[in-house]
């Protein structure tokens with residue numbers, strides 16, 4: 016199970032001269048070109064405030080928007096993560112492509128995207144996914160699979176004559192605006208490359224960010 020990393024040119028500070036976004040985009044494109052399934056998948060960690068205190072929660076979502084402002088994902092605002100982000104609007108998101116020996120982690124504040132942005136993405140989704148979003152009250156318990164199938168059959172009937180299915184209330188995008196982004200590249204002898212970019216809160220200019228190398 017022990018993999019020896021190396022081979023690619025060494026990731027260094029200069030790779031971030033143009034900012035974190037072009038490099039993340041390049042790594043997602045490299046993962047796509049390598050035939051990796053769901054190259055835009057990221058593990059999203061949030062904080063749940065429980066009666067026993069704050070607790071971490073993590074799950075995978077797909078990054079559906081990438082810009083110098085941040086990364087966008089879509090979900091149900093009343094799901095576990097949706098409620099957690101409403102109470103504690105900060106998250107960490109980690110992309111990992113083990114086959115390429117690469118990982119990128121971002122963390123920062125999260126806010127809902129404007130409804131117009133959600134609407135544009137919603138229209139690009141296949142009809143079946145739209146019906147699924149209507150049928151599921153994400154993260155709520157349900158008695159059995161058959162109840163879910165009935166809910167889908169019901170919304171399918173309801174929208175049978177509707178060409179453009181509307182966005183369900185409580186469904187939409189979140190934008191994570193990174194305060195910090197760390198790029199990781201596996202290297203020989205476990206002396207991996209880690210470069211961390213700490214962004215200036217007032218600027219998306221790469222030159223305003225602090226770039227540091229971290230020990231592996």
Ligand SMILES: Cc1cc2nc3c(=O)[nH]c(=O)nc-3n(C[C@H](O)[C@H](O)[C@H](O)COP(=O)(O)O)c2cc1C
Pocket residue numbers: 053056072073074075076077078088089090091094095096097153154
């Ligand atoms: C590869 C993959 C991609 C996923 N993408 C999304 C997504 O984009 N949005 C989403 O709400 N759930 C997505 N899920 C499901 C979530 O991991 C999770 O089960 C669901 O959102 C409920 O999480 P929560 O109860 O913590 O809110 C994905 C799961 C996998 C394995």
